[in-house]
Each structure stands twice: as structure tokens, then as C-alpha cells.
Amino acid sequence: MGVNPESKKSKKVGSGRRATLKEVAAEVGVSVATVSNAYNRPDQLSEELRVRIFEAAKRLGYSGPDPLGRSLRKRRAGAIGVLYADRLSYAFTDPAAVMFLEGVSFAAEEAGLGLFLVPGGSGTSGVGEGVLSASVDGFVVYCVSAADPLIGAVIERRLPVVLVDDPSRESVTSIGIDDEGGASAAAEHLAGLGHRSFAVVSFKLTLEPDRGLADHARQESANNEDTRSRLRGYKTAIEAAGASWEDVPVYECPENTPEEGKAAAEVLLGREPRPTAILTLSDQLAFGVMEAARGLGLSIPGDLSIVGFDDVSEAARTTPPLTTVYQPHVEKGLKAGRKLIAQLEGEDPGEPELLPTRLVVRGSTASP
Amino acid sequence: MGVNPESKKSKKVGSGRRATLKEVAAEVGVSVATVSNAYNRPDQLSEELRVRIFEAAKRLGYSGPDPLGRSLRKRRAGAIGVLYADRLSYAFTDPAAVMFLEGVSFAAEEAGLGLFLVPGGSGTSGVGEGVLSASVDGFVVYCVSAADPLIGAVIERRLPVVLVDDPSRESVTSIGIDDEGGASAAAEHLAGLGHRSFAVVSFKLTLEPDRGLADHARQESANNEDTRSRLRGYKTAIEAAGASWEDVPVYECPENTPEEGKAAAEVLLGREPRPTAILTLSDQLAFGVMEAARGLGLSIPGDLSIVGFDDVSEAARTTPPLTTVYQPHVEKGLKAGRKLIAQLEGEDPGEPELLPTRLVVRGSTASP
DNA sequence: CAAATTTACTTAAACGTTTAAGTAAAACGT
DNA sequence: ACGTTTTACTTAAACGTTTAAGTAAATTTG
Known part of the structure; x- marks a missing residue:
């Protein structure tokens, strides 16, 4: 009986004050522990009381124990x-x-x-x-x-x-x-095709990122282990192919986006001798490189070979589809x-x- | 002096019991309120005490007020x-x-x-x-x-x-x-190109999804408002072009994936008369339709026109690029x-x- | 210099739960 | 009929905070 609070719609959902265990307990005339048990350990009370509690809860607009209170008590978020x-x-x-x-x-x-x-x-x-x-x-x-x-x-x-x-x-x-293994496989593949003039497009190397060519010292100071490992992989394979790692320009991109990759490639492809293959630390960067190549009128893979890293789904659908290193x-x-x-x-x-x-x-x- | 607990590395990070405000307070010899204030209202205590508190906190491995306790008290998660x-x-x-x-x-x-x-x-x-x-x-x-x-x-x-x-x-x-506006623009576009034989690939229509052609009654029962609006948009434009909505098959996909879109298209394209244009409720579905068309040896847009919905970034990069409805x-x-x-x-x-x-x-x- | 204000704290209640331990009555076993 | 177990609850403490209100001492004010 009495006015059902639910029947009078409040102006905004969410504005109504939430009821608590205590209020439900008071409404039914039992202890809070019992109400808590109604929700968490049904075997601790009679079926009849349980339904009465749920009815009261519904009446008061109580939707069950508040997650915060519960988390605090249980020490589990x-x-x-x-x-x-x-x-x-x-x-x-x-x-x-x-x-x-x-x-x-x-x-x-x-x-x-x-x-x-x-x-x-x-x-x-x-x-x-x-x-x-x-x-x-x-x-x-x-x-x-x-x-x-x-x-x-x-x-x-x-x-x-x-x-x-x-x-x-x-x-x-x-x-x-296995960053290093993947990277060296990529470089080996290019070397096996006959490439000797490489360039690399990298993520940012330190917490204070730079945009531009990174000298050897800076490469060494890279503090992301995956970045280090991939560069190491490239280096190993390139040196194994008889080329000099010293000669391969490494361009650092402050962000992992196609735009940055494009900017990097535009610099790298403007150098003499022009690299015939570009290794990128991610597919995102590789997409940018592809765009730059298109913009410069270079054909892929005719004038320039590109290999990415990640094998995101889009890599299979670019034109041409991107050679890349898959990781799960x-x-x-x-x-x-x-x-x-x-x-x-x-x-x-x-x-x-x-x-x-x-x-x-x-x-x-x-x-x- | 004494043994610094930090100096003895525990076996696993995360295993150490977290200290609490109370413990820090005890260590410094002040009340918990003061420690709390040290973190939340620095103006409430002397700078000197504040440092002492932070030192004690560091000593005990206390990293600041626990979010759960704080959230509960502040009633803000x-x-x-x-x-x-x-x-x-x-x-x-x-x-x-x-x-x-x-x-x-x-x-x-x-x-x-x-x-x-x-x-x-x-x-x-x-x-x-x-x-x-x-x-x-x-x-x-x-x-x-x-x-x-x-x-x-x-x-x-x-x-x-x-x-x-x-x-x-x-x-x-x-x-x-504006689902309806976008959908009708899509259908109008096709009608303007001269299409009169349409088919639609839809999301699931009800909570109990079905896979297959959906009759008129089922279309009406759709309970997702965006789905309803888009179908309505198609219908309006198609009827405005003088074609009959009754004749356009609507295929329901239980999930919004290219695979489902492909399956849908395979059925729709097997019907007589074969539709010359397919409208899909999403780009994901459209990608599947394109694949199905390729599989059937139909050229796009020569033999079949397709328009999607969403304009996800990939839509611009398929071959051919997908005509679709952009939404922000x-x-x-x-x-x-x-x-x-x-x-x-x-x-x-x-x-x-x-x-x-x-x-x-x-x-x-x-x-x- | 006494009154008023400010500074630097403390006390205690509250936030919404869960749960171990306790209790009184009912049911059971012999 | 009497001890034992079971059922159906209650009590009270704890989880880790924040904060309004209080207090005593130090400082400022007229």
C-alpha cells in the first residue's frame, strides 16, 4: 500500500539517491547481515524471507550491493x-x-x-x-x-x-x-633478394623523443626493449649479409603513425644513395612509407622494397600487400x-x- | 636505523601487504586525519610534518591513499x-x-x-x-x-x-x-544511378537473432532503433524511386562481421532476379559482400553496386574503394x-x- | 594585554559492504 | 525426555578512507 515511489517518475534517471543495505534491512525489519546474505548466500536464510527482502529492495529501488562497498570489504576491485x-x-x-x-x-x-x-x-x-x-x-x-x-x-x-x-x-x-628473430628474418629476406642499401624507420628511442636521423649513440640509448631488439635483429642480419650497419640511416619517429612514417620516408628517400629497401618497426609506419613512395613516384616493390612489423589486418589489403613480420x-x-x-x-x-x-x-x- | 624493509627484495612484486593510512600515522605518531591531509590538503599541516609523513610512507611502502577507500568515502568511483x-x-x-x-x-x-x-x-x-x-x-x-x-x-x-x-x-x-537520412541518401544514390533491383544486408533484428531472409513482420519487429531507422531510410528512398520495398530481400546477419556479410551475399546473389545493388548496414558487412562478389566472379561496380555504412578507415582502401555513409x-x-x-x-x-x-x-x- | 584570529593538529563519524562468531529456537536421534 | 544438531537469524568488527567539528597553542589585533 501507500505511494509507490517507482510510480512517480523522477525527472532524470540517475538523480535518485541510491538505497543501501541498511535501509532495506530497516524496511524489512531484519539485520543488514541478513540482507547481505540474501544476495550472497541464499542458503543462510529462509526462502520466504529472501523474497520479502527482494520485494522491499525493489520497492526502495535497491539494485543490490554497491560494488564499492563490496570491493573495499572483500579487498577485490x-x-x-x-x-x-x-x-x-x-x-x-x-x-x-x-x-x-x-x-x-x-x-x-x-x-x-x-x-x-x-x-x-x-x-x-x-x-x-x-x-x-x-x-x-x-x-x-x-x-x-x-x-x-x-x-x-x-x-x-x-x-x-x-x-x-x-x-x-x-x-x-x-x-x-621474439622481436630480434622477427627483425632479423625481415632483413635477411631483403638481403636474400639482393638488397644492400637499407634504411630503417623506428619508433621513438627515448622518453624525450626526437624526429630525425638517430646516430649510433642515440640508437644505443633506446630504452624500449622491443625497439632495441628489433634494431639488433636488423643489424645482425644486415652485417651477416656483408653490409655495414654504420651506413644504414635510422630515422626516429616520435609517434607511431602513418604520417610520421611518411615524413621519415621522404627524408630517407631523398638521400644519396637512395635506399632500395626500408625496414619499419611497425605496419603503421610502413603504410606511411608506402604513401611517401607513391608521392615520389617510386613503384613498390620495383623501385623500393618495404617490410613492416606487426601484421595488422590492413597489411594484407594494401596495394601491394605488405610484407611484414607477424606477431600474435x-x-x-x-x-x-x-x-x-x-x-x-x-x-x-x-x-x-x-x-x-x-x-x-x-x-x-x-x-x- | 634498523633493517630497511625495502632493501630486502621480496620474491614477487605485488606480494607485499599494502600499508594503510593508519600504519603511516602510527609510524609518525600523528592521527590518520593528518596523514590524509598530507596527501589531500597540504595547507592543513606544517611543511615539516608533511615531509616526515612522506618519508615514513616511503619507508613503509605506502603509495598513497587506496583508491577503493577513497572512492567509497567520496562516493566517486x-x-x-x-x-x-x-x-x-x-x-x-x-x-x-x-x-x-x-x-x-x-x-x-x-x-x-x-x-x-x-x-x-x-x-x-x-x-x-x-x-x-x-x-x-x-x-x-x-x-x-x-x-x-x-x-x-x-x-x-x-x-x-x-x-x-x-x-x-x-x-x-x-x-x-541521422541513420534514416544516411540510409535514404545511400538508396537514393543507387536509384539515381538507375538501379531498381535492390537487396539489403542487415544486422540482427531481435535479441534472438536469426540468419536468413527476414520477412516484413520480422523487419517491423526490429528492436534496435538504428536498425529500424536505416531500413526505413532505404524503404523511403526506394519507394520514392518507384520500386517496391516488398520486393527487396532483407537478409539478417546474427553478427556484424565480414564472414556473415559474405554468407548473406551468397544467398542474395543466388536469387532471381539477381539484385544489381546491395545496401549493407555496416562496412564490415559490405566487405563480406565484396568478397562474395569476387568469389562469384561478379565485378564491382560493373555487375554489382555496393554501399556500406559507417565509413571506417578501411573503406577507403578496398578495391574498389567502398561507397558508404559516413558517420562521426x-x-x-x-x-x-x-x-x-x-x-x-x-x-x-x-x-x-x-x-x-x-x-x-x-x-x-x-x-x- | 586581553580578545580575536590563525595555525596545527585530533576526534569521531561516516561511506556501504562482508563475515566470523554468537544465540535462541526448532528439529532430530535414541 | 534429554542432549545434539540444524536452522535462521543477529551482533559487531573490519575494510581504508575523508571531513566536519573540535581544541589547544601560537599569533595577531585594536
């Missing part, structure tokens, strides 16, 4: 955090990152956990602000170089962590791919997520894992 | 939830969804909030489980049809909500696009996010907004 070095919105721009997230989200769903995306980029406030204020049970750290102070913030939080694409800090579980992005994300979840459950996350890469030869490479 | 109807991992598979998320994440970052991805799909547990247990301050509801019980779960939580691509329930703010995915996400945030801050989220669509004519359409 029910979510895993993915830390991304840059602005979050960039992550959605990079197909490789998106595939990685697909894998992580699969693992999270599997375990009934939510996915909390944590921005690392200097947004509103100080370094690591996002990390320090995220309600999560653990972190998957993606695309953050070992030197980044963000890592410090993560470690400080003393939550389980999985580092992706960066070597195990001592005692932190990690997962990565989704699987990497999935395994990273599972390793983290294993830690959450007190299980052994297993050894640091290196997933295989594989050269995929398509149409962007040919003899010079 | 510090995150906005994005509810996606399907499995989360599917979201990352759909370029349109990814762009939308890019927009939302931008808005979240702008406001210093995290992004919590909430799975709607029937994962571990019951309907709305994810919704009911997500620690968020509000929801952006994406890709969920008005009829879905998930919406009920969201409403029940009485948090601020923004509905995307679905008409305002009374008193819920929403944002969408990123902007839609951005505005959805901002509307939600406005509500969180007690501001007016503004009127339900309809963003414009625009036909982008490329190479996949021509006269029959």
Missing part, C-alpha cells in the same frame, strides 16, 4: 587495469594495441573481471596519477618503456603486475615476442591477462614467455 | 563505464566500436576519469552481472537495443546514463546519428562521454543530439 603509456585515445588508434586489448579483454571476461583502462599520459595531473588512483586488482603494463617513471608508480602500488614487451625486471612476470597480438594480450589473473588467484603465473614471430612475405618486397 | 552489448572482445574487433571508444576515452581523460569496460554479454554469470558490479560513476550504453534487459539493469543502478544510438527513453539523455564515430563517443560527465558534475547534459551522416561516393557504385 573486480577489475584488471591496463596501463598504456600514451593518451588512452591513441591506443584505439593503433590496430596493434587494439588487438592486444582484445586479448586482454577476453582473459578478463573469462575470469569475470572488468577491464579498467588506465591512462599513463600526462593528463590532468602528475605522473602516475592514473596508476595511483585506479581501483584495480592488478596491472597489465603495455607500451611502457622500462625507464618510464610510470613503472615506478606501478611497482609502488604493490599490486600484481605483468609487463608486456619489456624484459623482466627482476621478479616481475612478463610476456613478449591477440594471443599476447590473452596470455598477459591470464598471467595477471593467475597471480591474483595466488597461482604461479609461469615463466616469462616469448611468443614467436614469423615473416610474412607479400607483395611489397622484390629484388632491387 | 573516478571512472565511467562503457557498456557494450556483446562480449567485450568483439568490441575490439569492430572498427566502428573502436573509434567510438576512442572518443569516449578522450572525454574521460579530459575529465581525469578512468574508463571501465563493462561486458554485457552473458559471461560467467547472469544478465547484467557486469553492470551491477562495476565500480563506476555512470554509464555510456553502446550497441544495446532498447529491448535488452541490460538496459533495465543499468536503469536500476540509478546512475547517470547516456544512451547511444537509441532513442531517448523518457528522461534518459542520448546521442545518435569518434565525435559520437566524445560527445557521449561529455554528456555523461556533465551529468556527473550536476550540469545539464543538453538535449538529445543527432549527429549528421553523409554519403561518401567512392568506387563501389555505378549504373547497372
Whole structure:
């Protein structure tokens, strides 16, 4: 009886104050513990009381225990955090990152956990602000170089962590791919086709990125392990083919976008002697290189061979389709997520894992 | 003096018990309130004490107030939830969804909030489980049809909500696009080229999706408003061109993937008379249709015209490039996010907004 | 110099839950 | 009929914070 509060629609959904366990308990005339049990351990009360509680809850507009209260008490946020070095919105721009997230989200769903995306980029406030204020049970750290102070913030939080694409800090579980193997396979492939004049388009090398040719010292100072490994792979294969690594220009792009790749290629292709093959650290960069080549009237692979890295789905559909190094992005994300979840459950996350890469030869490479 | 606990590395990072405000307070010999103030209101204590507190915190491995405790007390989770109807991992598979998320994440970052991805799909547990247990301050509801019980779960939580691509329930703010206008422009374009024999490839029409031709009754029963609007747009334009809507087969795909689009096209193109033009509700489906046409030896646009919907970036790069209806995915996400945030801050989220669509004519359409 | 203000803290309640431990009554076993 | 187990609850503490209100001492003010 009485006025049903639901019957009188409030102006805006969401404006109504949420009811609490306590209020429901008062309404029914039982203790809060019993109401809590109604939701969490039905066997602890009579069926009849349980329905009465649910009725009262509905009457009061109570939708079940508040996740925050519950999380605090249970000491489980029910979510895993993915830390991304840059602005979050960039992550959605990079197909490789998106595939990685697909894998992580699969693992999270599997375990009934939510996915909390944590921005690392200097947004509103100080370094690591996002990390320090995220309600999560653990972190998957993606695309953050070992030197980044963000890592410090993560470690400080003393939550389980999985580092992706960066070597195990001592005692932190990690997962990565065979960057060096993939890169050297790429360069070997070009060398095998007869190329001797190479150029490389790289990610940013340090936390203070530069745009332009990177000398040897700068290459050495790269603090992203995947970047280092790929450069090493190129170097090994190129030297094995009898060419000099000293002679191959490495252009550093501050961001991993086709635009940057294009700008890089325009510089590299303007040099003498003009390189006959360009190795890029990502497909995104490679797409830009292709565009630059088109703009300069160079035919691919006739005048210029290009090989990318990542094998994002678009790589198969460019004209010509891009020769590139495949890496299992989704699987990497999935395994990273599972390793983290294993830690959450007190299980052994297993050894640091290196997933295989594989050269995929398509149409962007040919003899010079 | 004494043993510095930090000097003795624990076996695994993350295993160490987190210190609390209380412990830091005890260590320094002050009240918890003071320690809290050291972090949140530096003006409330002397600089000297503040440093001492931070030193003690560092000594104990305290990385600042726990987000959960803080959120509970402040009644702010510090995150906005994005509810996606399907499995989360599917979201990352759909370029349109990814762009939308890019927009939302931008808005979240702008406001210093995290992004919590909430799975709607029937994962571990019951309907709305994810919704009911997500620690968020509000929801952006994406890709969920008005009829879905998930919406009920969201409403029940009485948090601020923004509905995307679905008409305002009374008193819920929403944002969408001009689906009908875009669809009719697409069909008009084809009619203007002289086409009279159409077919449509649609998303799933109801919560219980079917794969196959959908009769008129089923079309009418579609419960996703964007689907309904697009079909309505096609119908209007096709009838305006003097053709009969009754004659255009509508094929329903249970999922929005190229594979489903391909299967649909294979059926549609096997019918007599063979349609000369296919309208698809998304680019993903259109890609599948193109593949099917290729498989059947039909040339595009010679033997078959195709127009998609969404204008994802890949649409510009297929061969031939796809004629499609552009919609501002990123902007839609951005505005959805901002509307939600406005509500969180007690501001007016503004009127339900309809963003414009625009036909982008490329190479996949021509006269029959 | 006494009163008023400011500084630098502390006290205690609240945020919304879960859960171990306790209790009183009902049901059971012999 | 009496001890034992089971059922159906309640009590109270804890989870880690923030913050309004309070207090005592130091400083300023007229």
C-alpha cells in the first residue's frame, strides 16, 4: 500500500539517491547481515524471507550491493587495469594495441573481471596519477618503456603486475615476442633478394623523443626493449649479409603513425644513395612509407622494397600487400591477462614467455 | 636505523601487504586525519610534518591513499563505464566500436576519469552481472537495443546514463546519428544511378537473432532503433524511386562481421532476379559482400553496386574503394562521454543530439 | 594585554559492504 | 525426555578512507 515511489517518475534517471543495505534491512525489519546474505548466500536464510527482502529492495529501488562497498570489504576491485603509456585515445588508434586489448579483454571476461583502462599520459595531473588512483586488482603494463617513471608508480602500488614487451625486471612476470628473430628474418629476406642499401624507420628511442636521423649513440640509448631488439635483429642480419650497419640511416619517429612514417620516408628517400629497401618497426609506419613512395613516384616493390612489423589486418589489403613480420597480438594480450589473473588467484603465473614471430612475405618486397 | 624493509627484495612484486593510512600515522605518531591531509590538503599541516609523513610512507611502502577507500568515502568511483552489448572482445574487433571508444576515452581523460569496460554479454554469470558490479560513476550504453534487459539493469543502478544510438527513453539523455537520412541518401544514390533491383544486408533484428531472409513482420519487429531507422531510410528512398520495398530481400546477419556479410551475399546473389545493388548496414558487412562478389566472379561496380555504412578507415582502401555513409564515430563517443560527465558534475547534459551522416561516393557504385 | 584570529593538529563519524562468531529456537536421534 | 544438531537469524568488527567539528597553542589585533 501507500505511494509507490517507482510510480512517480523522477525527472532524470540517475538523480535518485541510491538505497543501501541498511535501509532495506530497516524496511524489512531484519539485520543488514541478513540482507547481505540474501544476495550472497541464499542458503543462510529462509526462502520466504529472501523474497520479502527482494520485494522491499525493489520497492526502495535497491539494485543490490554497491560494488564499492563490496570491493573495499572483500579487498577485490573486480577489475584488471591496463596501463598504456600514451593518451588512452591513441591506443584505439593503433590496430596493434587494439588487438592486444582484445586479448586482454577476453582473459578478463573469462575470469569475470572488468577491464579498467588506465591512462599513463600526462593528463590532468602528475605522473602516475592514473596508476595511483585506479581501483584495480592488478596491472597489465603495455607500451611502457622500462625507464618510464610510470613503472615506478606501478611497482609502488604493490599490486600484481605483468609487463608486456619489456624484459623482466627482476621478479616481475612478463610476456613478449621474439622481436630480434622477427627483425632479423625481415632483413635477411631483403638481403636474400639482393638488397644492400637499407634504411630503417623506428619508433621513438627515448622518453624525450626526437624526429630525425638517430646516430649510433642515440640508437644505443633506446630504452624500449622491443625497439632495441628489433634494431639488433636488423643489424645482425644486415652485417651477416656483408653490409655495414654504420651506413644504414635510422630515422626516429616520435609517434607511431602513418604520417610520421611518411615524413621519415621522404627524408630517407631523398638521400644519396637512395635506399632500395626500408625496414619499419611497425605496419603503421610502413603504410606511411608506402604513401611517401607513391608521392615520389617510386613503384613498390620495383623501385623500393618495404617490410613492416606487426601484421595488422590492413597489411594484407594494401596495394601491394605488405610484407611484414607477424606477431600474435591477440594471443599476447590473452596470455598477459591470464598471467595477471593467475597471480591474483595466488597461482604461479609461469615463466616469462616469448611468443614467436614469423615473416610474412607479400607483395611489397622484390629484388632491387 | 634498523633493517630497511625495502632493501630486502621480496620474491614477487605485488606480494607485499599494502600499508594503510593508519600504519603511516602510527609510524609518525600523528592521527590518520593528518596523514590524509598530507596527501589531500597540504595547507592543513606544517611543511615539516608533511615531509616526515612522506618519508615514513616511503619507508613503509605506502603509495598513497587506496583508491577503493577513497572512492567509497567520496562516493566517486573516478571512472565511467562503457557498456557494450556483446562480449567485450568483439568490441575490439569492430572498427566502428573502436573509434567510438576512442572518443569516449578522450572525454574521460579530459575529465581525469578512468574508463571501465563493462561486458554485457552473458559471461560467467547472469544478465547484467557486469553492470551491477562495476565500480563506476555512470554509464555510456553502446550497441544495446532498447529491448535488452541490460538496459533495465543499468536503469536500476540509478546512475547517470547516456544512451547511444537509441532513442531517448523518457528522461534518459542520448546521442545518435541521422541513420534514416544516411540510409535514404545511400538508396537514393543507387536509384539515381538507375538501379531498381535492390537487396539489403542487415544486422540482427531481435535479441534472438536469426540468419536468413527476414520477412516484413520480422523487419517491423526490429528492436534496435538504428536498425529500424536505416531500413526505413532505404524503404523511403526506394519507394520514392518507384520500386517496391516488398520486393527487396532483407537478409539478417546474427553478427556484424565480414564472414556473415559474405554468407548473406551468397544467398542474395543466388536469387532471381539477381539484385544489381546491395545496401549493407555496416562496412564490415559490405566487405563480406565484396568478397562474395569476387568469389562469384561478379565485378564491382560493373555487375554489382555496393554501399556500406559507417565509413571506417578501411573503406577507403578496398578495391574498389567502398561507397558508404559516413558517420562521426569518434565525435559520437566524445560527445557521449561529455554528456555523461556533465551529468556527473550536476550540469545539464543538453538535449538529445543527432549527429549528421553523409554519403561518401567512392568506387563501389555505378549504373547497372 | 586581553580578545580575536590563525595555525596545527585530533576526534569521531561516516561511506556501504562482508563475515566470523554468537544465540535462541526448532528439529532430530535414541 | 534429554542432549545434539540444524536452522535462521543477529551482533559487531573490519575494510581504508575523508571531513566536519573540535581544541589547544601560537599569533595577531585594536
